[in-house]
Amino acid sequence: MLKIENLHAEIDGKAILKGLSLSLNAGEIHAIMGPNGAGKSTLGYVLAGRPGYEVTEGSVSFEGADLLEMAPHARAAAGLFLGFQYPVEIPGVSNLQFLREALNAQRRSRGEEPLSGGDFIKRARAQADALGLDPDMLKRPVNVGFSGGEKKRAEMVQMGIIDPKLAILDETDSGLDIDALRAVGAGINAIMRKPGKAVLLITHYQRLLDYVRPDFVHVLAGGRIVRSGGPELAHQLEAEGYADIAA
Numbered sequence: 001m002l003k004i005e006n007l008h009a010e011i012d013g014k015a016i017l018k019g020l021s022l023s024l025n026a027g028e029i030h031a032i033m034g035p036n037g038a039g040k041s042t043l044g045y046v047l048a049g050r051p052g053y054e055v056t057e058g059s060v061s062f063e064g065a066d067l068l069e070m071a072p073h074a075r076a077a078a079g080l081f082l083g084f085q086y087p088v089e090i091p092g093v094s095n096l097q098f099l100r101e102a103l104n105a106q107r108r109s110r111g112e113e114p115l116s117g118g119d120f121i122k123r124a125r126a127q128a129d130a131l132g133l134d135p136d137m138l139k140r141p142v143n144v145g146f147s148g149g150e151k152k153r154a155e156m157v158q159m160g161i162i163d164p165k166l167a168i169l170d171e172t173d174s175g176l177d178i179d180a181l182r183a184v185g186a187g188i189n190a191i192m193r194k195p196g197k198a199v200l201l202i203t204h205y206q207r208l209l210d211y212v213r214p215d216f217v218h219v220l221a222g223g224r225i226v227r228s229g230g231p232e233l234a235h236q237l238e239a240e241g242y243a244d245i246a247a
Helices: 040-048 072-078 095-109 117-131 135-139 148-162 178-192 231-240
Strands: 002-011 014-024 029-033 053-062 080-083 090-094 166-170 198-202 216-221 224-229
Touching: 002 040, 014 040, 014 053, 014 224, 029 040, 029 231, 040 053, 040 072, 040 080, 040 166, 040 198, 072 080, 072 095, 080 148, 090 095, 095 117, 095 135, 095 148, 117 135, 117 148, 117 178, 135 148, 148 178, 166 178, 178 198, 216 231, 224 231
Parallel strands: 029 198, 029 216, 080 166, 166 198
Antiparallel strands: 002 014, 002 053, 216 224
């Protein structure tokens, strides 16, 4: 589904990714772990097409298409979703407005009919119920006044409604208490643990991987993947830290 080869990227002239290669197949969940400053968030931003990040070398294909040649909205329409470490607030725009516009923009770009208001409300309420988010919060401005856990639950609701093929989740466990962590983990499994879908889960800690068991764990250090393994690698990192592996 996703094939990254020898990816180099920089921001403001500073090299961050320095020859990163990685492949994800449909049906797989990959966890990316690593020390601060290793390039984990940069990888997510480059894949999503965030402005300011320049790819200087390498290639990325998504379902056979050149991802780097696609505009950010085209990447989303093709099925790529980016979950933020710190979800942004959008005052004056309700969650329902935001999500319906986002979903129907993607449907139109794929040549599909927009979802009717009634069908959209049913889908939004079902996703909110599944994630333990009060449906009345869907009427509130995007993330404004939300706690950290509510923002992450709302982001999972977004993911469930948009229904992407590939989710890149950047430290989704950041700021979550135990109950929210369990709910978000269950949401990731329910929405994305399916044939034809894949997840790139960026995290610092093993705790989220207790709820979302990865098929592969990779250590990113110095802008490259320096170690790959199974779920046991995350336990080793939790016990020993990154120092020896990342050296």
